[in-house]
Amino acid sequence: MxxxxxxxxxxxxxxxxxxxxxxxxxxxxxxxxxxxxxxxxxxxxxxxxxxxxxxxxxxxxxxxxxxxxxxxxxxxxxxxxxxxxxxxxxxxxxxxxMDLIWTYQLDFLFQNTKRRRIQIDSEERGCQKITWTTDEEKMIFAKALKPRLKKIKNTERENICDQIFKQLNDIEIPKNLxxxxxxxxxxxxxxxxxxxxxxxxxxxxxxxxxxxxxxxxxxxxxxxxxxxxxxxxxxxxxxxxxxxxxxxxxxxxxxxxxxxxxxxxxxxxxxxxxxxxxxxxxxxxxxxxxxxxxxxxxxxxxxxx
Ligand SMILES: [Zn+2]
The missing domain is CATH 3.20.20.370 (Glycoside hydrolase/deacetylase)
Structure with missing residues (x-):
């Protein structure tokens, strides 16, 4: 069966x-x-x-x-x-x-932040310093980032996510999701x-x-x-x-x-x-x-x- x-x-x-x-x-x-x-x-x-x-x-x-x-x-x-x-x-x-699922948190922050730049300390290619001038550019970056993060070691993914979460801190994260x-x-x-x-x-x-x-x-x-x-x-x-x-x-x-x-x-x-x-x-x-x-x-x- x-x-x-x-x-x-x-x-x-x-x-x-x-x-x-x-x-x-x-x-x-x-x-x-x-x-x-x-x-x-x-x-x-x-x-x-x-x-x-x-x-x-x-x-x-x-x-x-x-x-x-x-x-x-x-x-x-x-x-x-x-x-x-x-x-x-x-x-x-x-x-x-106690926690949000990291993929959701990334999506939510990128969609709502008014920040125009993040700087990431990481050896990962394409994950260092990113500046965007329009919301469209920001979303293109956000869309490309997630599949890349899914391929790397957990510890490095956590390192990159922590830095992003700290820098995109102009947004209140939803509670009770x-x-x-x-x-x-x-x-x-x-x-x-x-x-x-x-x-x-x-x-x-x-x-x-x-x-x-x-x-x-x-x-x-x-x-x-x-x-x-x-x-x-x-x-x-x-x-x-x-x-x-x-x-x-x-x-x-x-x-x-x-x-x-x-x-x-x-x-x-x-x-x-x-x-x-x-x-x-x-x-x-x-x-x-x-x-x-x-x-x-x-x-x-x-x-x-
Ligand atoms: Zn899941």
Whole structure:
């Protein structure tokens, strides 16, 4: 049996040119589309079952990363209306309201800062001194920076981000973006399964230190255990970043499943339980969503580029 695991992040009517959430209306259309074409099952329950699920339609699961509070306002009501089970993978420092996910913080600061220049002390190419004269130039820089930061070692990425956060300090960072533990308990009672997305949204595949990988995986699991009363079965690797070392440590810590991000189906016999693929969906209409879910969109995009 195969299962298609659809990954969502933010569901929000706010538009964001650097990282666009899915509009709630669009999300409802996507959920209706998935429900019509697939049998939707709760991911962890499906993976736990030794026996096969009988279904005429292909199977699908709905999962969310990051734990943004807009899940409660815009996603959960739709999921409840259509009786759809789901899982949410949370960044425990964010649920503690101690931290923002660094990619979000970068996007927010670059979009709102009135500063015209930053200077970064780093060996990384193209990350030193940047001056921009127009907002357009600033956004071009911001768009190019994030993919570059995702490729470098975690320690250097933290160094660069810290310098940027200190210099773009003319902006008040939004508070209460993430569900806190009371809210996570509430959605858990509503049937949403909670798993870990690490303590700090670290890109685990870019970390050399085994101790640091261990603490990101173990401390987040222990925190969920302490707050929600169960040890999470699943680790969702932030930004889909993992390595053989990460998978081994995740298993040692006590997780049963590790979720990657790539556009494949999970084939239970072939796939490794610590690199289960997921397909991310975006703020796109049903035609594009259909093409993406059937993997045609990848081919169309490749032909166009
Ligand atoms: Zn994430």
């Amino acid at each position: 195969q299962i298609n695991i659809f990954l969502f992040h933010r569901i929000n009517p706010l538009r964001d040119p650097l990282w666009d959430p899915i509009d709630p209306g669009q999300f409802e259309q996507q959920i209706k589309f998935i429900q019509k074409n697939y049998s939707i099952v709760q991911l962890e329950s499906y993976l736990d079952q030794a026996k096969k699920v009988k279904s005429k339609k292909p199977l699908a699961s709905i999962v969310f990363d990051d734990g943004y509070k807009d899940f409660m306002d815009h996603a959960l009501p739709v999921l409840q209306r259509y009786r759809i089970p789901s899982s949410m993978y949370v960044v425990t420092n964010c649920a503690d309201q 993430y569900m806190d533990w009371d809210e996570l308990r509430e959605i858990s009672r509503e049937g949403v399964t909670i798993g870990s997305h690490t303590s700090s949204h670290a890109m685990l595949g870019n970390i050399d230190s085994e101790e640091l990988i261990f603490s990101e995986l173990k401390e987040s699991a222990d925190k969920i255990h302490q707050e929600l009363g169960y040890f999470p079965k699943t680790i969702s690797y932030p930004i889909g970043s993992y390595s053989p070392k990460v998978k081994k440590i995740a298993e040692q810590v006590g997780y049963k499943y590790g979720l990657a991000v790539n556009q494949e189906k999970f084939k239970s016999k072939k796939h490794d339980l610590f690199e289960i693929p997921r397909m991310e969906l975006y703020n796109e209409n049903i035609l594009k969503t259909y093409l993406r879910t059937t993997n045609i969109w990848k081919t169309v995009s490749a032909m166009r580029s």
